Amino acid sequence: MELPAFPLVQWFAAAEGRFEFSLSHSDCEPLSVSDILGDAEQKTLANLxxxxxxxxxxxxxxxxxxxxxxxxxxxxxxxxxxxxxxxxxxxxxxxxxxxxxxxxxxxxxxxxxxxxxxxxxxxxxxxxxxxxxxxxxxxxxxxxxxxxxxxxxxxxxxxxxxxxxxxxxxxxxxxxxxxxxxxxxxxxxxxxxxxxxxxxxxxxxxxxxxxxxxxxxxxxxxxxxxxxxxxxxxxxxxxxxxxxxxxxxxxxxxxxxxxxxxxxxHHDEILTRNRKRIIHNLKQLQAFCLRHKQYLDLHPPQAGPMAVVEQTTSFTSTEFCQRLLDEQRVMLVPGEVMGISNRLLRIGLGRDDFSKGLNRLETFLQSMPAAN
Ligand SMILES: Cc1ncc(COP(=O)(O)O)c(C=O)c1O
Missing domain, CATH: 3.40.640.10 (Type I PLP-dependent aspartate aminotransferase-like (Major domain))
Known part of the structure; x- marks a missing residue:
């Protein structure tokens, strides 16, 4: 059995070490070992x-x-x-x-x-x-x-x-x-x-x-x-x-x-925190897309830590994301690697530094050649 290429993971692998902010990861803000384990539990882990x-x-x-x-x-x-x-x-x-x-x-x-x-x-x-x-x-x-x-x-x-x-x-x-x-x-x-x-x-x-x-x-x-x-x-x-x-x-x-x-x-507590962050980031994204409606159109999600945004610049989404990575060190996933229209971008809403990524995206959009 021969497995085909995995375009989404290949995209992430190629960007590894090259971005400071991600606007596209599908997970919620990563926790650390000390977020999960108190002192006593750290001892239990040490003796496991x-x-x-x-x-x-x-x-x-x-x-x-x-x-x-x-x-x-x-x-x-x-x-x-x-x-x-x-x-x-x-x-x-x-x-x-x-x-x-x-x-x-x-x-x-x-x-x-x-x-x-x-x-x-x-x-x-x-x-x-x-x-x-x-x-x-x-x-x-x-x-x-x-x-x-x-x-x-x-x-x-x-x-x-x-x-x-x-x-x-x-x-x-x-x-x-x-x-x-x-x-x-x-x-x-x-x-x-x-x-x-x-x-x-x-x-x-x-x-x-x-x-x-x-x-x-x-x-x-x-x-x-x-x-x-x-x-x-x-x-x-x-x-x-x-x-x-x-x-x-x-x-x-x-x-x-x-x-x-x-x-x-601590499942319920972590989920409550993560849902709150997603809602907060989604509001920021809505305002951002309104501000940049010349280029971006958000298709609002109903659930989960992701949304798709349609971009209407003169670039395909693959070119758009590649340039954003090269120029602003921001990670975005183009529709092409998800098997959807290459006018779409996948936005991840689960991370704490979402607004920092948006600021870089703003700088990037401001550098776009003006539409005719
Ligand atoms: C829908 C879906 N299923 C499964 C997975 C794989 O998840 P895991 O990291 O737990 O292997 C992913 C990862 O992005 C996913 O988006």
């Missing part, structure tokens, strides 16, 4: 035995993860090295060449690329409006049939922050049930809904052939721990994923699981 851990993952972590789901127990949760490992493992253990997969697009690259590399037949569920990334669930339902093996989606959506309603989620589940298809629901940004947005139930709570994937990277700002999880009531799916891993990482590293478990104790 570093022998092999358990195959299923740290019990305390799985318990606190399971509490996020209405119908799950700790044994319905498997801990992995980030949501990325969950995606790869799930696709490898459940899909075969020729399987029909209905998948939202644009979507975080590996969700589609892994299924494609396995040789699946990919049927894309595209937005009704490619610039705002609004999705119509009735078109997804029309794409499904008796051959559908798997339905894949991500809400709150990366990069647009668009959502669907709970009724729409239920109609996707009913369609999956009708065709006996699995659902893979990427819920990395769940719990970061804006105040007026609905919060969807996790797919694994409403369907027993659904997998929910989430983790601590985005919502808690702990991407460096590389902790994510697969949550499902389906024991066959869990068993396949667990046994595949005997050939890869075997289990997830113990110190990071311990740190994630400690952070989960």
């Amino acid at each position: 035995p570093l022998g092999y851990g358990t195959f299923a993952g740290l019990e305390e972590l799985r318990q606190s993860v399971a509490r996020q789901y209405a119908t799950l127990k700790q044994d319905d949760v498997l801990i992995f090295g980030g949501a990325s490992e969950v995606i790869y493992t799930f696709m490898r253990t459940n899909l075969n060449p020729g399987d029909e997969v209905v998948i939202q697009a644009p979507i975080f690259n590996s969700l589609k690329a892994t299924a494609q590399a396995i040789g699946c037949q990919i049927i894309e569920w595209r937005p009704t409006n490619e610039l705002t990334c609004e999705f119509d669930v009735s078109t997804l339902i029309d794409l499904c049939n008796e051959q559908t093996k798997l339905i894949v989606f991500n809400f709150p959506h990366n990069p647009s922050g668009q959502m669907i309603s709970e009724d729409e989620l239920i109609s996707i589940v009913e369609t999956a049930q009708k065709y006996d298809a699995m659902i893979f629901s990427d819920e990395q940004f769940r719990l970061l809904e804006l105040p007026e947005s609905p919060r969807l139930p996790p797919a694994c709570d409403v369907y027993d052939k659904a997998v929910s994937v989430a983790g601590v990277s985005k919502t808690l700002g702990l991407g460096g721990l590389r902790i994510g999880w697969l949550a499902t009531r389906n024991r066959d799916l869990l068993k396949r994923a667990r046994e595949y891993r005997y050939y890869t990482t075997e289990m997830t590293n113990t110190p990071c699981q311990m740190l994630a478990a400690q952070a989960m104790k």
